Amino acid sequence: xxxxxxxxxxxxxxxxxxxxxxxxxxxxxxxxxxxxxxxxxxxxxxxxxxxxxxxxxxxxxxxxxxxxxxxxxxxxxxxxxxxxxxxxxxxxxxxxxxxxxxxxxxxxxxxxxxxxxxxxxxxxxxxxxxxxxxxxxxxxxxxxxxxxxxxxxxxxxxxx
Numbered sequence: 551x552x553x554x555x556x557x558x559x560x561x562x563x564x565x566x567x568x569x570x571x572x573x574x575x576x577x578x579x580x581x582x583x584x585x586x587x588x589x590x591x592x593x594x595x596x597x598x599x600x601x602x603x604x605x606x607x608x609x610x611x612x613x614x615x616x617x618x619x620x621x622x623x624x625x626x627x628x629x630x631x632x633x634x635x636x637x638x639x640x641x642x643x644x645x646x647x648x649x650x651x652x653x654x655x656x657x658x659x660x661x662x663x664x665x666x667x668x669x670x671x672x673x674x675x676x677x678x679x680x681x682x683x684x685x686x687x688x689x690x691x692x693x694x695x696x697x698x699x700x701x702x703x704x705x706x707x708x709x710x
Contacts, residue, residue: 571617572638572646574598576653576683578621579634579697583681586699588629595621617641618692633698643685643693650676650683 578598582591588610595602595612600621605611611622618639624632636642647657655676663673663686672687677700684696 571642572644573649573652575636575638575642575646575695576649576655579636579683579695580653580678580681582623582631582634583697583699586631588623588625588631591623591625591631591634633696635697636695637688638693638695640691643695646685646693646695647674647676650678650685654678655681655683 578594581594585591585594592602592610600612602610602612602623605613605622607622609622609624611620613620618637619642620637622635624634626632651657655678657674658677659675661673662670663684664670665686674685676683676685680700682698682700684694686694686696688694
């Protein structure tokens with residue numbers, strides 16, 4: 551009986567841990583894009599014990615093997631944030647769609663995207679105000695979660 555209770559408690563704790571980690575991805579991605587400054591992004595990552603460092607690509611990011619998480623920031627020359635990409639193992643993306651909806655995001659598109667290497671993957675697009683979140687299924691255990699600002703199309707001038 552004690553063993554059954556211990557197993558049940560372990561399952562609940564592990565589930566809550568995964569649940570909380572995906573909500574952290576949603577909160578962090580949204581915060582970084584909305585605040586739109588490198589200094590603010592660096593502080594947001596630091597507060598979550600995820601110090602940014604220069605990656606081999608020259609971009610700023612964070613990397614962890616356990617649980618699998620890689621974050622990369624695309625920063626303009628004026629220190630504005632273009633986008634933040636998270637490459638997440640299962641523990642980091644579990645139920646992320648629910649957390650996005652709880653944070654006010656709306657699913658706007660459920661389809662496919664072609665990656666830079668030519669692979670076609672499932673992609674869900676969520677929207678909240680001026681922020682887009684793309685959730686791409688890389689494989690059964692890994693998703694890429696991209697937060698970026700919506701691109702506004704310039705109004706065309708009508709010719710008379």
